[in-house]
Amino acid sequence: MAAPLLLCALTHAWVASCPTGSSARLAGHCQYARGGVTGLLPPQIRAHRRAVEMTVALAEEDTGKPAEARLPYVLTGLPRSTYRGTAMGWLHKTRLWYLVAVLYVVIAAILGRTAAVPLSNVQLGFRVLAAMATAANVFISDRYHNADRRLHAGRAQAYSAAAETSALAFDYLGISSVLTTQLWLWSANMNWMLMLKQVGVLSGLSTALVAVLARFVVPKKMGHVMVKATMATQFTVFLGYLAWCVLSAAPTACRVGVLIFFIYAPGLFVYALKWPKHPVFGFHEWFHLSVLLGHTSSMVFDLRNIVVPCIHFCAGVN
Ligand SMILES: [Zn+2]
Numbered sequence: 357m358a359a360p361l362l363l364c365a366l367t368h369a370w371v372a373s374c375p376t377g378s379s380a381r382l383a384g385h386c387q388y389a390r391g392g393v394t395g396l397l398p399p400q401i402r403a404h405r406r407a408v409e410m411t412v413a414l415a416e417e418d419t420g421k422p423a424e425a426r427l428p429y430v431l432t433g434l435p436r437s438t439y440r441g442t443a444m445g446w447l448h449k450t451r452l453w454y455l456v457a458v459l460y461v462v463i464a465a466i467l468g469r470t471a472a473v474p475l476s477n478v479q480l481g482f483r484v485l486a487a488m489a490t491a492a493n494v495f496i497s498d499r500y501h502n503a504d505r506r507l508h509a510g511r512a513q514a515y516s517a518a519a520e521t522s523a524l525a526f527d528y529l530g531i532s533s534v535l536t537t538q539l540w541l542w543s544a545n546m547n548w549m550l551m552l553k554q555v556g557v558l559s560g561l562s563t564a565l566v567a568v569l570a571r572f573v574v575p576k577k578m579g580h581v582m583v584k585a586t587m588a589t590q591f592t593v594f595l596g597y598l599a600w601c602v603l604s605a606a607p608t609a610c611r612v613g614v615l616i617f618f619i620y621a622p623g624l625f626v627y628a629l630k631w632p633k634h635p636v637f638g639f640h641e642w643f644h645l646s647v648l649l650g651h652t653s654s655m656v657f658d659l660r661n662i663v664v665p666c667i668h669f670c671a672g673v674n
Pocket residue numbers: 497501640644
């Protein structure tokens with residue numbers, strides 16, 4: 357019962373918020389809203405309506421509670437799951453993640469100043485970049501996954517193909533930046549052993565490539581494929597090389613840090629596989645959970661490493 361009521365309420369709210377001068381696609385949605393459920397609807401709008409109905413029905417079936425009727429993603433028409441946007445929206449709205457990121461840098465700076473071998477400004481800079489990348493990750497995810505809620509809040513331009521393409525492009529750039537900044541941070545912690553400097557340059561170039569592809573090729577299929585292939589290389593080859601260096605050449609005390617790689621790994625693995633598909637907690641939710649745990653474990657292990665460095669640097673070096 358709740359689903360039709362929610363759809364009805366949504367439709368009324370939608371009609372009320374229908375803007376003038378909005379994009380053709382948004383105008384189409386508003387046409388759907390005004391037409392109600394019995395009018396003749398363009399196929400795309402019908403598909404969107406079905407996706408909303410399906411999301412609500414599946415979510416209610418799974419949780420046994422009334423669910424929010426959410427509009428699907430604009431570019432794919434895929435339904436929005438229950439927790440994805442809510443979780444990222446909560447982290448953004450409460451500012452919790454941004455606070456965590458700032459606290460991490462502040463604590464690193466305090467610990468770094470009193471450490472036996474103080475952190476240099478460059479070393480602290482790697483922490484700032486890593487923290488900024490994780491914060492950007494949350495900020496962009498909220499933009500991408502909650503565009504429909506912004507539409508309901510009266511921001512018509514938030515729910516459009518252009519806005520979604522832009523959010524997706526920044527999402528790719530954010531993920532690639534996380535991979536590069538984590539590589540830089542932990543390569544510096546490993547004193548840039550073996551070929552980590554060269555690999556760090558390659559990862560930085562990969563992020564630049566992702567930026568270009570995201571700006572000029574996404575949302576074409578080729579763009580998605582090339583971006584994902586680049587990010588897969590960053591993770592498996594570059595960060596994999598770092599993990600190999602730690603396991604094969606670093607002091608034994610450093611090995612525990614490789615856990616970070618294996619905390620990020622399942623999320624990126626299921627993201628690439630697009631499996632498991634589940635309306636409430638599918639691969640994308642596992643991806644976000646794994647990535648957030650990866651960020652957190654990296655911060656914790658890094659702060660520990662500042663206090664008790666697993667590699668003993670000479671003062672003034674690096
Ligand atoms: Zn996401």
